[in-house]
Amino acid sequence: MIEYRSVGKTYDDGSPAVDDFSLVIPSHSTTVLVGSSGCGKTTLLRMVNRMVDPTHGQVLIDDVDIATRGPVELRRSIGYVMQQAGLLPHRRIVDNVATPLRLAGVPRREARERAMDALAKVGLGADLADKYPRQLSGGQQQRAGVARGLVADPNILLMDEPFGAVDPIVRADLQRQLQTLQHELGKTILFVTHDIEEAFLLGDQVVILRKGGVVAQAGSPAEILAAPADDFVRSFVGLDKGRRRLRIAELDGQRVVVDEHGRPAGVLDPTLDRT
Amino acid sequence: MTWARANSDRLVDLMLQHLWLSVVPVVVGFLLALPIGWWASRFARPRAVLLAAGGILYTLPSLPLLVIIPGLIGTSFLDPINVAIVLTLYALALFVRIVADAFAQVSAEVLDSATASGYSWWQRFGGVELPLAGPVLLAGVRVASVSTVSLVTVGALVGVSNLGSLFTEGFQRDFRTEITVGIVLVVILALVLDAVWVLLGRLLMPWTRLRGAG
Known part of the structure; x- marks a missing residue:
């Protein structure tokens, strides 16, 4: 379980990214933070692995304040998948995927084997393992990014617009695969996107954010569609345009x-x- | 050719002397510039100051420096270390800008991703930043190496023997062959050294050979 207790973040230049945010993210389910750019969703995501430290408030994982944990050790216990995959361009795919294991001190041979397993799990053939990232398509790179996030079998997986940069057909494919994997693995996933369709498709809990990390509404997709909290939510999910x-x-x-x-x-x- | 063959022992000596007078400044200048340039690449204010300082340092004429340095550090005028120090300063001045550019062009997203994967600061520097800055750093080493090999010849004017001594002697004795041999050997040395850097780059950065193919 991840819990935000009235956290806020003001950047050095004085601009507040998040004002006062509280949320509980239950274990073994997918929570999606969705909002337009500038709503603070990525800032909130990065607070979980201490890429961003909140200016005030606390973030707890299983009731432990993560401010008490070393950032490097904390990050090694959490999977992270980002937009454009974020693969290291100078390392082969298998080495990229094995990185979290190698950092955790797993011997080279075992790390490679587990990386190959992870690649198979996301549907990448063994023939791609020794290629460099730029030799792969965007969709393949993104799969490798997911494999890297899962390889160390973390309880928590953070996903920052992971499918934002691929074309719609590949995106649908990746989303389907994530659903299958999640069904099998039951991770605690915190997923950030600006795409409400993606949020409704993947989220057990969907959190719609306004500017400054203000929660417009949180609930299951059905709850939000059945009873939108206000006009902002109604317009954000498309109920005002007649599409729904x-x-x-x-x-x-x-x-x-x-x-x-x-x-x-x-x-x-x-x-x-x-x- | 006959002259070169008759003096081959001396030419080899001069070449070796020239070689170490070139390699030491390039290597030491590079190692000194690494932390300074990295710092300059991360923070805007030191960057402006350091790059300006580097530019000024590089415009200082070498001959007066060669005369001043022994007085400052108490070495003898003929000590080759003076030449090594002056050339190290030039290499450093050249490298600071290149190193700063090399680190600045490393993708912030890749660095973020490495941090998120759990790299510590040192692991990230050695395992991600340095290798990804590598190709630009290598280009810088090649430029500095060629320019240093040619600058070393100035040392002959203050009596530090190297291939430049063939120029000074050749002029004094009005003996063109010696000057020509000197020029040819300096060019050969510069090219050989350049080939060594390129080879070293290929060994250390195997992924760069893919460029264009991928």
Whole structure:
């Protein structure tokens, strides 16, 4: 469990990134922080592994204030996946993935074996292991980034817009894979994105942020859609544009689901249609 | 050629003397510039001051320095160490800017990612920053190496023997062959040394050979 206790961060130039933020992130589930740029979501994420230390307030992992833990040791116990994968350009893929293990003192051979396993788990072939990052596509690099985040089997995985820089088809693929992995591994994942669709797809808990890390609403995707807290949330999740309000219509003799503007959004599954 | 063959022993001696007078300043200047340049790459204010200081240092004429240095540190006028010190200062002046640029071009995201993976400061410096600054550092070493090999010849004017001595003697005796041989050997030395740096770079930075292929 990760807990933020009224944390705030003011940067050296005096600009407050986060004012007063509290949240509990339950273990073995995915929490997504979602908001526009400048809402402080990345700052909040980086407080968990002490890449950013809060100006006030506390962050606790399993009831221990992380300010009492050494940052380097803390970071080695937490997986981190970032945008553009952040792979080291001068190390081969397998060495990149093995990095957290090597830093933790795992012998070279064992680290390599576990890195190969992690690569297989994210769907990267062994033939890519000895390549350098720039020899891989963006999607493959991002997979390697996920493998590196998972290789040391951390309880917590931090993901900072990990799929933001790849094209929509690859992104959908990566999202699906993350869901499968999470189903199998049950990590405590804190995920940051500006994409509400991604947040609803991946999050057990979704936290919508305004500027300055103010929580507009936190809850499951269904709770947020069913009872948006205010107009900001309604507009952020797209309820105001009619995209989300679906109804059934008859088109060419077939029952289809359309949005408020009458644009078809899908069909009803005939096996479930009992009306 | 006959003259060169007849004096081959002396030429080899001069070449070795020239070699160490070139390598020591490049290596020492580089090692001194490493922390200074790194510092300059991280903080804007020292950067401006250090780069200006480096620029001024580099414009100081070498001959007066060669005369002043022995008085300052108490060495004899003919001591080759004076030449080594002056050339180290020039190499340092040249390197500070290059080292600062080399570290500044390392991607901040890659450094963040290394920190997030749990690299300590020293591990990150040695395992990520230094190798990624490597190609630019190597380019700097090559420039400094060539310029130092040619600057060493000035030492002959204050009586420190090296391949430059062939120029001073050649002028005094109006003997062109000796001057020509001197020039050829200086160029050869510069090229050989450059090849050594390139080779060393390939051994230490195998990933750079992929450039363009990937």
